[in-house]
Amino acid sequence: MARYTRIPGSIALITLTNPPVNALSAAVRQGITDTVSRAVSDPEVKGVVLCGENGKFCGGADIKEFGGQMKGPHLVPMIDAIEATAKPVVAAIEGMALGGGLELALACHYRIAHVKALLGLPEVALGLLPGAGGTQRLPRLIGVPAALDLITTGRHVSAQEALKLGIVDRITAGNTLEVAAEFVRSVSAEQRLALPRLSTCPTPCPPDLDSFLERAMAQVRRRARGALAPVACVQAVRAAATLPYSQGMRVERELMATLFKSQQARAMQYCFFSQRSVGRWSTPSGARWDNSSPLPVQNAAVIGLGTMGRGIVVSFARAGIPVVGVEMDAKQLEISRRAVTSMLERDARRQGAELPEGLVRFTTDLRDLREVDLVIEAVFEDMALKKRVFGELSSVCRPDTLLCSNTSTLDLDQLAAATHRPELVVGMHFFSPANVMKLLEVIYGSRSAPAAVATAMQLGKRLGKVSVAVGNCHGFVGNRMVLPYMSQANFLVEEGATPEQVDQVLEEFGFSMGVFRMSDLAGLDVGWRIRKELGLTGPGVAPGEPARSRKGSRYSPLADLLCEQGRLGQKTGCGWYLYDRPGGREAKPDPWMRGFLEEYRSSHGLRARPVDQQEVLERCLYALVNEGFRVLEDGIAAGPEDVDVIYVLGYGWPPHRGGPMFHAAAVGLPAVLDRLEHYHQAHPDVPGLQPSALLRKLVARGSPPIHKWREVIKNIRSQL
Structure with missing residues (x-):
């Protein structure tokens, strides 16, 4: 899994061989350990070039090993051993150096990248942090502000940006291995005596470090919306800026251990694997697109x-x-x-x-x-x-x-x-x-x-x-499920909540935007047009009454009434919220809305009541989840992973909560069923709150883990 060859100039070439992205599996780590040791002990070898097979340096840790018992050499000692060698080691980066792959490159004394290569530390997207020294070496190389940006966002950077930041020493449009080998040959005897080792370097810090880190933490907390990993990344980089390397590594290790065992990490890793497995779907006749x-x-x-x-x-x-x-x-x-x-x-x-x-x-x-x-x-x-x-x-x-x-x-x-x-x-x-x-x-x-x-x-x-x-x-799938979610938000406002209260609860859960801010952004006329198409509103339809059935279920005309008054959201400067101008982005509570809602409730015989945070969250989310179960019953999606990927990537569901179906499993299906039954009893005119047959069946089967749901779905799926 790591091939050793000698190339002209007394250089050892170590090639990672684990397609498709040369992930750092146990066999690869063992291969790197053995070949580096061989190069160090060979008196004929003057330097080492580390590269990956098939034009890809390394895509990082082998995520399939997560959750199991670690076999083979551990990544941190292996990386430390590379940095400690007395012979120059150059990383020849083609394709990508991501996660553990970049941490491996940071342990090398020099880095040469092809112009089309991508580099980054995306562990935060898995609910983790770079746990092989990335949070300690990268700040020492490029400074705290730049390192914080890359580590807390997980974004990939081009070779050109990596050169500008100082992550790589040189980029080339030519043969990366040849350039790296020539670089090794050019290292002078004096340079060999003082090879750059990031673990011994001071960390470049902004002048007022404490103030900077406080601002950075506040910004990351706002952006993270309850996700633990970005906050832990800031804490680890703070350790790099304020502690010796060995103590910083201890902090990194402790933070990583906490994250690794967290429900959020499981949720985000579920999202990661789901994005690679979704989309398998066959026709009722059994023909499959993927064949x-x-x-x-x-x-x-x-x-x-x-x-x-x-x-x-x-x-x-x-x-x-x-x-x-x-x-x-x-x-x-x-x-x-x-x-x-x-x-x-x-x-x-x-x-x-x-x-x-x-x-x-x-x-x-x-x-x-x-x-x-x-x-x-x-x-x-x-x-x-x-x-x-x-x-x-x-x-x-x-x-x-x-x-x-x-x-x-x-x-x-x-x-x-x-x-x-x-x-x-x-x-x-x-x-x-x-x-x-x-x-x-x-x-x-x-x-x-x-x-x-x-x-x-x-x-x-x-x-x-x-x-x-x-x-x-x-x-x-997506828009079918969003309708009961948005309907519940409207019903809650009819009953006494305010738009900003509902949005605040949903945003504290982790959504980047609540229902009403999202509606204003999209334009209220979008949904209005769809409701007209469905015959729920428009010419020939009597004005809605909240307690009256329309097509067999409760219907809220609130959004329609706003549209009729020209309040279409951001584009008109007012919708559920008030904006400083048409096209404005800053949503402010609108005093007009209070009077509008009071008049609306009065005209329909409604008395406003206090609505607490738990009710907002449960009615909105569980109505969404319940429709997800019905989507699976009807065979509109192949499995819960498909539903969750759609909601995480398309509807702003917080990734650290896995998706609506994963969230239901995490909360416990019996608890979801119990609350839906409670709310449906209180609101029998809302069919969306009546628990789905699939949910009931899963609970009756002992609430199997989410990866077992397909076995139950196969037995109840209706024909499309």
Whole structure:
């Protein structure tokens, strides 16, 4: 797992060999230990180059070993031994040096990186901290502020940024191994006597260290929203700044031990593995998309260049896929062209690269799509409009062109029926902004061919997304589940809570935004349009009454009433909150809202009552969870992992809580069932609070662990 060879110049080349990313498994650690010892003891060897096979240095620790008994050499002593060698050791970094891979490189005396390499310490995303000296060596190398940024966010940096920060000594566009070997040969005798060892270096600190660290901790706590790992990272870096190396390592070790055993680490590692396993989904007939070969996609088109469409165009350009942007209005087309160009220029500046030419074209004529392999429709969420677009595409495009819709709620089968090729119609539901958000729901219609779904799933991966295949129903998985969550928030406000109280409880749980702030950001008219489509509000529908059933269930017209008064959220300067101007971002409680709610309650015979934090949290979250169980019952998602990935990546569910289904398992399914029964008894007109059959069945089966749920789901899943 670590190959030893001699190369000219009396240099030992140690190559990590553990595909696909040369993770530091027990065998790799043993191999490094043995080969470094061999190089040190060989009098003919003047220096060492450490690299990874197949153009990848090292992706870090082998996460599959987490939770088991550690075998082989431990990482810290192995890394310390590399740093202590009297012969110069150079890390030749290609591909990536992440987590333990970067910690390994930091123990080397010098680091040479290829220009396309990525470096970082992403352990915080697993609920951990860099536990092999990363929190102690990196601050000593690049200073406390820069190290804190990288360690608490887990972000990856390019080779160019790594050079600027001082993480690497040199970058090259050529042969990294040759440059590293030449670097070793160039180390003078005097330099060999004083090889740079980070464990013995002082830590560069800002002038007022205590004040700086206090501010940093406050900022990290706000951003972390209850996550433990970022806070522990600050504590570890503080130790690097204030204690000798050996004592700092002791602090790092103690913090790591606490995090390693935490529920949050288990939740975040569950998220990590779930993102790599989701999306396996078969049709009712048993055909599987993942056993089908995807169709080739050499070029694409996007119809509708609003915010979402522009983001999708940018995603294609970033992936190097030629794309045509279509907008029927010439003025809107020019606005969109400038917006897309601006986003791509920002990307190019950030990466220090040239703006890609010829990848994006714009047109107002659908006939320009005659030769594209795939089209994504991203027009307004209006069934009649979308069906018209699909009918036109069916006539204009080649018979084998894949037709995709970015619909977030509408029936995919109706859209497919508007074409001559329903088997080549799938949903590709991006999340806004599409060039930023990692989630892609791929919707499988009743007539979608497995190869068409395979194509959309593979394309999502090319675009840098986590693709999850889901079934076809109103709202699919994410938006179907968000409706009862938002309804409960509205009901709580009807009953006596305030929008800011509900949001505060949800944000303290870990959401970046509560229900009402999120609604204002998205625009209240978005949901209003969907409710009109469902016939819940609009012309011909009597004004809503909170205690009256509408289509068999309680309905709150609060948001509709706000929309009717032109309060659409941030875009109009007022919605649930007040903003200093249209387009403003700072949400402030609106005194107007108090009077509005008092008048509303009075007109509907409601008496406001105190609503406590527990009720807000349980009614909102458990209504969401309950709908998740129903999604699984109906076969709309393949398993709880799919639901959780969708909510963590698409809806702001805090990763350190694993996802709604993981959270239900962590709380205890009997406790969730008990509270749902309690609230449904109190609110029998809210079907969303009636416990699902799957939840009841899981509790009756003794509440098996979440990875066993699929065995129960298989026995009750209905046909789509």
